[in-house]
Amino acid sequence: MSDSSSEAIKIKVRNLSKVFGPHPKRALEMRNSGMRRPEIFEQTGQTLALSNISFDVYDGELLVIMGLSGSGKSTLIRCLNRLIEPTEGDVFIDDESITGMTDKQLLDARRRHFSMVFQSFALFPHRTVQQNAEFGLEVRGMSKAERREIARTALEQVGLKGWEDSYPHQLSGGMQQRVGLARALANDGSVLLMDEAFSALDPLIRKDMQQELQELQYHTRKTTIFITHDLDEAINIGDRIILLKDGEIVQQGTPEQILTSPADDYVARFIEGVDMARVLTARSAMRPVRATARDSDGPRTVLRKMSENGLDSIYITSRDRRLHGLVDAAALKSAIQDKKDHITELIDPDVPRVGPDEPLNSLFGMFSERSVPIAVVDGDGRLLGVVVKGAVLDELAKAGDY
Amino acid sequence: MDAMIPRIPLGNWIEAGLKWLTTEYSGVTRGIARLTQTGIDGLDDALLAVPEWGLIAVLALICWRLSGWRLALGAVLGMGLIWNMGYWQPMVQTLTLVVIATTVAVLIAMPIGILAALSTRLYRVVMPVLDFMQTMPAFVYLIPAIPFFGIGAVSAIFATVIFSMPPAIRLTILGIRQVPVELIEAADAYGATRIQKLLKVQLPLSLPTIMAGVNQTIMLALSMVVIAAMIGADGLGSEVWRAIQRLRPGDGFEAGIAVVILAMLLDRITQSIRTSGRKKD
Numbered sequence: 001m002s003d004s005s006s007e008a009i010k011i012k013v014r015n016l017s018k019v020f021g022p023h024p025k026r027a028l029e030m031r032n033s034g035m036r037r038p039e040i041f042e043q044t045g046q047t048l049a050l051s052n053i054s055f056d057v058y059d060g061e062l063l064v065i066m067g068l069s070g071s072g073k074s075t076l077i078r079c080l081n082r083l084i085e086p087t088e089g090d091v092f093i094d095d096e097s098i099t100g101m102t103d104k105q106l107l108d109a110r111r112r113h114f115s116m117v118f119q120s121f122a123l124f125p126h127r128t129v130q131q132n133a134e135f136g137l138e139v140r141g142m143s144k145a146e147r148r149e150i151a152r153t154a155l156e157q158v159g160l161k162g163w164e165d166s167y168p169h170q171l172s173g174g175m176q177q178r179v180g181l182a183r184a185l186a187n188d189g190s191v192l193l194m195d196e197a198f199s200a201l202d203p204l205i206r207k208d209m210q211q212e213l214q215e216l217q218y219h220t221r222k223t224t225i226f227i228t229h230d231l232d233e234a235i236n237i238g239d240r241i242i243l244l245k246d247g248e249i250v251q252q253g254t255p256e257q258i259l260t261s262p263a264d265d266y267v268a269r270f271i272e273g274v275d276m277a278r279v280l281t282a283r284s285a286m287r288p289v290r291a292t293a294r295d296s297d298g299p300r301t302v303l304r305k306m307s308e309n310g311l312d313s314i315y316i317t318s319r320d321r322r323l324h325g326l327v328d329a330a331a332l333k334s335a336i337q338d339k340k341d342h343i344t345e346l347i348d349p350d351v352p353r354v355g356p357d358e359p360l361n362s363l364f365g366m367f368s369e370r371s372v373p374i375a376v377v378d379g380d381g382r383l384l385g386v387v388v389k390g391a392v393l394d395e396l397a398k399a400g401d402y
Numbered sequence: 403m404d405a406m407i408p409r410i411p412l413g414n415w416i417e418a419g420l421k422w423l424t425t426e427y428s429g430v431t432r433g434i435a436r437l438t439q440t441g442i443d444g445l446d447d448a449l450l451a452v453p454e455w456g457l458i459a460v461l462a463l464i465c466w467r468l469s470g471w472r473l474a475l476g477a478v479l480g481m482g483l484i485w486n487m488g489y490w491q492p493m494v495q496t497l498t499l500v501v502i503a504t505t506v507a508v509l510i511a512m513p514i515g516i517l518a519a520l521s522t523r524l525y526r527v528v529m530p531v532l533d534f535m536q537t538m539p540a541f542v543y544l545i546p547a548i549p550f551f552g553i554g555a556v557s558a559i560f561a562t563v564i565f566s567m568p569p570a571i572r573l574t575i576l577g578i579r580q581v582p583v584e585l586i587e588a589a590d591a592y593g594a595t596r597i598q599k600l601l602k603v604q605l606p607l608s609l610p611t612i613m614a615g616v617n618q619t620i621m622l623a624l625s626m627v628v629i630a631a632m633i634g635a636d637g638l639g640s641e642v643w644r645a646i647q648r649l650r651p652g653d654g655f656e657a658g659i660a661v662v663i664l665a666m667l668l669d670r671i672t673q674s675i676r677t678s679g680r681k682k683d
Contacts, residue, residue, distance in 0.1 A: 081591060083587055110592065126607055138602070139598050
């Protein structure tokens with residue numbers, strides 16, 4: 001999840017547009033007067049590949065840019081490091097304007113900031129795995145010994161130890177893309193650009209690679225921009241998703257936001273067929289807790305709160321809403337008879353609890369064990385809400401309707 | 403011809419142009435001629451100073467290292483036959499002409515090919531010039547070569563260079579242009595400069611194609627060197643030429659077979675350089 005602790009902006013994209021054709025300015029004028037991509041193409045033969053794109057990439061997040069072919073996603077990622085020259089608009093990295101750079105500055109920025117992984121792997125066939133991984137460091141002019149060490153570590157990181165002296169064509173597709181990934185990791189740019197990096201791999205290997213990327217990204221916290229046409233993949237790995245259609249942003253948000261409240265029919269059609277139970281989390285099915293009691297309350301106070309709200313058990317929290325456990329009415333009554341004025345020994349700490357990002361499908365299993373509601377707590381153990389069995393089914397049914 | 407349109411004196415213009423060139427730049431052409439002649443004589447003398455069996459042994463060793471024992475055996479048998487038939491000296495003279503002509507041709511062709519591959523504008527200029535060079539009958543080059551460089555080996559080399567250069571240029575252009583765009587993109591994405599891209603990606607990947615061009619250049623040079631006998635270049639060509647004039651088919655075929663042997667050896671050697679370079683892929 002894009003944790004709120006790292007909201008620093010790494011890349012800023014503002015009003016970015018790209019026209020493919022000999023008279024791009026004219027196409028943009030037509031766009032400004034309200035014409036859409038098909039009309040502009042019909043009248044001028046030029047393609048408005050991207051139109052007025054603005055978004056931020058936060059430091060350390062994994063941002064997925066998703067769209068079908070022709071949506072402009074590959075053009076967009078290439079505009080970030082100017083492999084494709086934008087027609088209009090600005091790209092900033094760490095507040096440095098990429099679009100305003102001279103050729104020399106751009107070369108330097110590519111070496112420092114961007115490591116790119118390609119759909120077609122784009123490995124150099126005349127170089128060994130090791131030499132491929134070294135490429136970025138080599139063009140920077142790093143010494144042989146130093147770059148060999150770094151590349152070796154990167155290859156080890158992606159599980160290719162022992163393959164250093166092989167040539168790319170001797171490796172399977174999945175392994176080749178690992179080399180591509182190692183080349184990017186060795187280069188250690190501040191941003192990782194992945195252009196449909198796993199699209200050419202078969203489904204099983206693809207799942208593995210997604211998982212490995214997530215782990216890697218989690219540990220290194222490297223800002224990653226991942227392009228894909230596959231919603232499953234986007235949801236699986238993305239902290240946030242930007243949906244692109246005909247060169248425009250249709251929606252951006254967390255996977256859950258996009259799934260539960262699609263911005264329009266286009267997005268809605270996109271999300272059909274996604275396994276909802278895997279995607280929806282405890283947070284979406286969670287209800288606020290009607291009443292809680294404090295651990296400092298006496299048994300009588302707690303019992304009164306329960307009867308006021310029609311409950312036969314109640315969550316006990318500390319002053320800062322940290323969840324201690326559950327107390328039930330029978331235990332309270334016997335405590336009152338025993339003339340106790342503390343409830344601390346009555347609390348049952350064995351309450352099912354989950355984090356807000358727990359997928360709904362794993363909640364099913366917990367319901368079958370116990371019939372009590374499931375408490376949703378944050379990282380510090382504070383009570384956020386509660387999930388009851390019916391709410392999970394409701395949420396799934398609702399999601400299925402889109 | 404129609405009286406309305408006078409005949410365009412294209413030939414006269416060219417002759418006037420060539421005449422002007424030869425008189426204005428006689429110093430330059432004479433300088434080139436002397437330099438080239440020195441090179442030819444030097445290489446000739448050096449190759450002839452080595453005993454026949456020594457040269458055969460060196461050649462066999464090269465063949466063995468590049469390709470294997472089959473080619474080495476072929477070299478020994480072929481060269482042995484030429485030695486045995488008594489065409490050793492003309493064979494060496496022809497070899498010298500081929501080596502010098504192709505070296506010059508490749509040295510000119512490579513930079514032109516690289517630049518034309520990288521610049522569309524230059525490509526548009528170079529291509530028709532190449533068509534011209536290749537389709538103009540080879541003999542025609544011999545005629546202006548004589549006023550420039552006089553009768554003999556230098557003129558032969560001049561004509562041979564022009565005639566044999568086009569495939570080296572063409573295949574250099576082709577080789578560089580057919581490097582996949584993804585690889586160029588990858589090199590760009592990691593911040594490679596133009597020169598780094600050329601040296602680390604484009605040239606290594608186009609090397610097999612460029613070597614195919616060099617191979618073609620050698621073959622064309624060899625065929626031209628024989629024709630060059632007509633302007634007095636010594637070698638196997640002049641042996642064939644003499645046989646024609648004396649109507650002696652036996653001598654003609656012997657010299658011709660020597661040419662074939664030389665051609666096959668040069669072809670196989672350059673091809674194996676090419677494929678041994680590709681094995682690394």
